[in-house]
Amino acid sequence: MAAAPAKGSPLMASRLSGTSLTLAYDQRVVATDLNVSIPDESFTVIIGPNACGKSTLLRALARMLKPKTGAVHLDGSVITSLPSKEVARRLGLLPQSSIVPDGITVADLVARGRYPHQRLMRQWSKADEKAVAEAMRATDVTELGDRIVDELSGGQRQRVWLAMALAQETPILLLDEPTTFLDISHQIEVLDLCADLHETGRTMVAVLHDLNQACRYATHLIVMRGGAIVAEGEPGDVVTPELVRQVFELRCEIIQDPQTGTPLIVPEARRRVTAPA
Amino acid sequence: MRPAEETAVPVAGTGEEAGAARDPGRRGRPAVLATGLVVGMAVLALVAMASVALGARGVSFGTVIDAFLAPDGSNDHTVIRELRVPRTLLGIGVGATLGLAGALMQSLTRNPLADPGLLGVNEGAALGVTLALGLFGLSDPAVYVWFAFGGAALTSVAVYALASSGRSGSSPVRLTLAGVAFGMVCTAIASAILRMDAQTFDRMRFWLTGSLAGQTADTLVRLAPFMAAGLVLGLMLARPLNTLALGDDAGKALGVGVNRTRILTGVAVTLLCGAATAAAGPLWFVGLIVPHAVRAVVGPDQRWVLPYSALAAPVLLLAADVAGRLIARPGEVQVGIVWAVIGAPIFIMLARRRRVAAL
Structure with a gap:
């Protein structure tokens, strides 16, 4: 990426990508030499067994985790070289665990999402107002505005x-x-809503x-195992029975989801296979 | 879930209805809260007047006004102009700094028990001042305030490091324990130094329990710039702190410089606590209880919590100081003692509340 292509050039199929990523927490290496690009306007779902590095990859893409080697690029620039607020206007993240400040109302919590659009001198604007109302309507929480989260x-x-x-x-x-942590109907x-x-x-x-949910909603699937993209x-x-067996060590049958026509994984009954080496 | 194309404009809404639909949680609140700040300032002015007028020597309001408009050098006028006014202004400055420092610390550490006294920062600053006065014989507040800053900064870093070492990270309880332990060590060292030197001890005896008395207008003038700098910096941090309150990841995702905000808050706390301690000794509880009470009233938005804390604390500090002067007439009880008597039961009450750990 030495000579980054101009923004919006047809060469760039992806605004967000990672090249040769080595991801590690302190000394514990989770993934090496990952190359990934997120297709524009896709609904990409990253899936894999526990501890396969899928959340780690997402955290790296969101600049929460600095790669040991390699780099994440956003619109052709190394993401860490861009001002953090600038990135926050292009890329949002819903982390796994967030803290709800004691006694905060729904409307106030949603309003805090406007931080990257505000400055010390220009604080609450019409655009902020509109974005908050829009967001609350889209997620159907307008009625809850005054409630304590x-x-x-x-x-x-x-x-x-x-x-x-x-x-x-x-x-x-x-x-x-x-x-x-959500029950099936809330999932x-x-x-x-994401769709x-x-x-x-x-x-x-x-x-x-959930692999079945991933198949149903994703337009692009990234399957990981042991820190690598499979x-x-x-x-x-x-998604094939072979892949599921290789990645999740699970024998299964794959049928068509009667609702959507996407793959539906049906695990084989009783007999569980131990790791095929 | 989302009917197409009719989202932008609420259908046939009057301005008021549209406003209500837009932002139900905020309607009217900022106006009320802003009014509250103005009322708070008026109350502070009243308490300040009481602090100038009331004391071991009773003075009529007429005399107070004369002391400003037509000072005649009489005993009463001298007391007012040279003792009570500086003391009152000092009370306002110290109260505002400690209130804001407490609110900043509680927000940064997400710990409702954070307090500059409880976390050892004020004791560290006090040790710095004791060293400056007792060992090096420095008596210019503009010089020894730097020792206070040094002490405050070192203890905050040490307490934070001690509390967050180990795998579980810093919890409110660990932070408080580390703070109390460090504070005690600092106080013990300071006491040891003072025991060796009777003269300094005598001078610092009152200061060490926390007192607004015995400081001259000169002290105030010399410390005021540091207090002002800390107040401005602290109040500017409201929005990043608000965002960081959602968690480190969420804050970072929203574009907050996490480390920068931590460091700037640390600098503000050091300035505030150092200057306040240099002026009035290590005061406890003001920075703990005031932000607590303020949050209960104005909610968790730091844009209101911080200014309200900076305003409510001097009101209470001055009130306690005046009370201390009236209880033991013609002598007086230091404000630090009055606060401990009032503050300790409140602290126990807060600690017993179940949700105290969730800020």
Whole structure:
């Protein structure tokens, strides 16, 4: 990337990409030599067994984790070389664990998503007002505006956090396991919402646990195992019984999801295979 | 979930309805809170007047006004102009700095028990001042305030490092324990130094329990720039701190310079605590209780918590100082003692509240 292509050039299929990434927490190396690019306007889902490095990769793409080697590029620039607020206007992240300040209302929490658009001297503007209202409407939390966030249900709370990330108005939105700790109906609710956001033109990148949900919602799937990317592409092309066995050590049958036509993984009953070396 | 194309404009809404739909959580609140700040300033002015008028020697309001408009060099006028006014202004400065310092520390550490006294910062500053006065014989406040800054900075770093060492990271309890332990060490060393030197001890006896008395207008003038710098810097940090309150990752994702904000807050706290301690000795509780009470009233938005804390603390500090003068007439009880008597029960009450750990 020495001579970065001009913005919007047809060569750039991807605004967000990582090249030769080595990712590590202190001395513990999680992944080496990862190359990944997020297709523009895709709903990319990163999937893989526990500890395969999928959240780590997402954190690196969101500049939460500095790669040991290699670099993440956003619009042709090394992401860490850009001012943090500048990045925050293009790329949003919903982290796995956030803190709800004691006693904060829904509207106030969503409003905090406007931070990258504000300055010391120019604080709350009409544009901020509009973005917050928009975000709350899209996530269906307008009615909850005056409620204290602590008192909401898990599903409602996750929608509020999504609204906060939406108020940031970034064309790219990264989500780290947005459905964890939610029951099935709230999982679907959050994923449907993500699909809606994707349809309005946003690039969405999510780490998910559930392979069937990933197949259903993703337009682009990144499958990881042991810190490496094993397969990439449309779920219908990528997900095979062979892949599932290789990645998750699970024998299964794959049928068509009767609702969407996407692959549906049906684990084989009773007999579980031990690792095929 | 989202009907197409009709999202931008609320249909047939009057201005007021549109406003309500737009931002239900904020409607009207900023106006109320801003009014509250003005009222707070008026209350502070009233308490300040009381602080000038009331004391071991009763003075009528008429005499107070004369002392400003037509000073005649009488005993009363001299007391007012040279003792009570500087003392009152010092109380305002020290109160504002400690209130803001406490609010900043509670926000930064996400620890509702953070307090410049409880976390050892004021004791560190006091040790610095004791060294300057007791060992090096420096008596210019503009010089020994640097020792206070040094002491405050060193203890904050040490306490934070001690509390966050190990795998579990810093929890409110660990931070408080580390702070109290460090504070005690600092106080013990300071006491040891003073025991060796009777003369300095005598001069610092009152200062060490926290007192607004015995400081001249000159001290105030010399410390005021540091207090002002700390106040301005601290108040400017409200928005990054608000954003960081959502967690380090969320804050960083929103574009906050996490380390920069931490360091700037540390600098502000050091300036505030150092200057306040150099002026009035190591005061406890003001920085703990005031932001707590303020949050209960104005909510978790630091843009309100910080200025309200800086305003409410001097009101309470001056009130306690006046009370101390009236209780033991014709003598007086130092404001640090009055605060400890009022503050300790409140502190126990706060600690017993179950949700105290969740800020």
